Amino acid sequence: MTRVLERLDELYAIGAHRAGYSPQEDAAHELAAGWMREARLDVARDEAGNLFGRRGAARVWSGSHLDSVPNGGRFDGALGVVAAIEAAARLPEAPLAAVAFRAEETGPMGSRALKALPDAFVELHIEQGPVLERAGEPLGIVSAIAGQARGVVTFEGRADHAGTTPMDARDDALLKAARFVVHVAGCARPPAVATVGALEVEPNASNVVPARVAVAVDARAPDAARLDELVAAIGFEPTWSLEPVAMSGPPLEALRAVLPNAPSLVSGAGHDAMVLAAAGVPTAMLFVRSLNGGASHSPAELSSPDDIELAGDALTAALARLVR
Numbered sequence: 001m002t003r004v005l006e007r008l009d010e011l012y013a014i015g016a017h018r019a020g021y022s023p024q025e026d027a028a029h030e031l032a033a034g035w036m037r038e039a040r041l042d043v044a045r046d047e048a049g050n051l052f053g054r055r056g057a058a059r060v061w062s063g064s065h066l067d068s069v070p071n072g073g074r075f076d077g078a079l080g081v082v083a084a085i086e087a088a089a090r091l092p093e094a095p096l097a098a099v100a101f102r103a104e105e106t107g108p109m110g111s112r113a114l115k116a117l118p119d120a121f122v123e124l125h126i127e128q129g130p131v132l133e134r135a136g137e138p139l140g141i142v143s144a145i146a147g148q149a150r151g152v153v154t155f156e157g158r159a160d161h162a163g164t165t166p167m168d169a170r171d172d173a174l175l176k177a178a179r180f181v182v183h184v185a186g187c188a189r190p191p192a193v194a195t196v197g198a199l200e201v202e203p204n205a206s207n208v209v210p211a212r213v214a215v216a217v218d219a220r221a222p223d224a225a226r227l228d229e230l231v232a233a234i235g236f237e238p239t240w241s242l243e244p245v246a247m248s249g250p251p252l253e254a255l256r257a258v259l260p261n262a263p264s265l266v267s268g269a270g271h272d273a274m275v276l277a278a279a280g281v282p283t284a285m286l287f288v289r290s291l292n293g294g295a296s297h298s299p300a301e302l303s304s305p306d307d308i309e310l311a312g313d314a315l316t317a318a319l320a321r322l323v324r
């Protein structure tokens, strides 16, 4: 696994910001293409710029993305691509493909633009949260990728002088919004989550009683029924939503067979795997423990060499089963 760690360093040396379709992402794809050739894979790109290292019929794919958020970490996405290439090198006869999708962080754009789909897809990815670290588990098998619903709830009040208006004569929109924020947090029963991450206060002046507040809600749950329940409990009208998708079929069975004791968890973040699963491809995801409290999308992102080695072994064994 030393080679995997070295390659992650090489990718990170391109830059901690490799935006989708930027010269930095191009450079990362170039590096990966060289590693694919070393692993005796045939390199090809599709119209969207996704990179494929194929061998034989290649009906089984594994991979992730090489773009990053600004000031990102060295594992998000990159680990899944490097580990897929490594697995392909360790299975020199296996007909499979290692894939690097374009622009995951700003879409996902590449995986959404796929014109041809595989029979099975496995994505290895860091957890990007603290669940496995807290459980003392190196690896987890994703059972579903959470559905998301977003919307804005607006509270109306009346602007008044902050000095001359008695407390019992006010109609303070921000006080109503504050009670709602607490209500939102109370509605989410694990593993569902609900967040208020943005407020717009009008007129947003320290000496004026707030007249109007718009509260942005983000709700996520592992299946459609629980997402509907959460949205109803919060009481908002989603203006944007993403269907939850279940991991399924031979890829999930292969991971479960290889790691019979690994815990199941729901991914709260979307991934390329979500796009492929939603398109009907039997898909599974293997999560590697994120250290530093699950820090991600930051340079504090960390996974241990031992955990990465276990994950690489499990991915290789699962792919070996899938191509049989």
Ligand SMILES: [Zn+2]
Residues within 6 Å of the ligand: 065, 076, 077, 104, 125, 271
């Ligand atoms: Zn990612």
